[in-house]
Amino acid sequence: MTAARSLPSIDREQIRARFALSYVPERHRRIIAGQEVIVHCHHYNSRIQRTVEGVADIDGKGIVRRASEQAFARQIAYAIEETDDEATRWVVAEELFAELGYGRLDLSKANEGVVTQSAGHFVEGWGVAFGDDRKPVCTLAEGFIQAAFIAIEGQEVEARETECMHCGADACSFTVEKTGAAAEVPAAPERIEGVSMQEHVELAESNIDDQAIINAVVGLAIRGTEEGLIPAFGVYLANTPADVYNGIAIEFVEEMSKLGRMESATRLLNEAGESCAMNTFRGIMDSPEWEALIAPMLQDQSDTLFALVALSNAFGWGNWGVTDHEPGESLEMVSFNGYEALGFLESRGKASEAQCWMLQGVSAGMMELVYGEGSFADRFGTFFVEETDCIAKGNSVCVFSVEEA
Ligand SMILES: [Zn+2]
Ligand SMILES: [Zn+2]
Missing domain, CATH: 3.30.1380.20 (Trafficking protein particle complex subunit 3)
Incomplete structure (x- = not known):
């Protein structure tokens, strides 16, 4: 939360206004910052993650990270306005993360390789649903941080959670390593609007x-x-x-x-x-x-x-x-x-x-x-x-x- 205090010139409420929900009644769809979003609860979200990460023979964390990185890179890029300076762009990413309900990230030192999180949807979710399983659980945040680097810096990075509140830490901590490669915001798949057979x-x-x-x-x-x-x-x-x-x-x-x-x-x-x-x-x-x-x-x-x-x-x-x-x-x-x-x-x-x-x-x-x-x-x-x-x-x-x- 310290980042929020050290950047008094950026109006976070104004940035939040960019994420106003638009609901498409004929398709029953919710759109935030250009992306169709789905409302689910912590039971579903942590269970899906535990399912995918729990299989020993596949790279489950890699799957969660990649899916998050691709989709959030598009959403963050959509939410950024051309006139935003760099500090504002990082705040846009922080506020989008918060608006969507994933928690509170501090990205103010992301370029120095350090990100922290003081509240997390998955920390709460695993705490309630799977309290006994003690390992870092904020994989979606790792993907989100990677996405922010693509959308803001055009860089490929690897974000990894080193400490997690789910394991008793005061805050979740992530390291960020730049791979040296450039990365572009991935194009969205061509959308199929849905079949209208209701009549x-x-x-x-x-x-x-x-x-x-x-x-x-x-x-x-x-x-x-x-x-x-x-x-x-x-x-x-x-x-x-x-x-x-x-x-x-x-x-x-x-x-x-x-x-x-x-x-x-x-x-x-x-x-x-x-x-x-x-x-x-x-x-x-x-x-x-x-x-x-x-x-x-x-x-x-x-x-x-x-x-x-x-x-x-x-x-x-x-x-x-x-x-x-x-x-x-x-x-x-x-x-x-x-x-x-x-x-x-x-x-x-x-x-x-x-x-x-x-x-x-x-x-x-x-x-x-x-x-x-x-x-x-x-x-x-x-x-x-x-x-x-x-x-x-x-x-x-x-x-x-x-x-x-
Ligand atoms: Zn965590
Ligand atoms: Zn089906």
């Missing part, structure tokens, strides 16, 4: 006013505090570029496939989505916002599930809806423009298998949350999902079919 699909009825929920959630300020965290709904939220999630998931599945372990990779990604649905949505259902806005609409048990779907549509995951539902037994959902399917198409072309690992897990997790009994551990895996159609395979929509396992 051909009949969604199931409920007592939920979807639009009222979406409007309310889009109206919430899901922005980092001064210390760069977003405590809300009983969890820590963050706004992560879809390109980061897709870069991580796609490369993880590819690396695991080379080892003949694709199935284990996709199961782990499903479980992260399943855990996200149970933990995030449980937090939301216990929140005062839910009590005020959504509880009055609930008449049937299944209305809870419909309300959760409306909420997720406001989180930027894309537009999906329920087409068929037997309470407690089965669920069929259709997704029109999930970020996983589109991200795969954009970066790899047509897939031979369905690619929406997160939505698959979430659709099972919602059934387990709404209809399951006992602890989350008891409910885990009690519903089975199959994604029969996927936009990434060339189908017009993604279709998720969930049944009791």
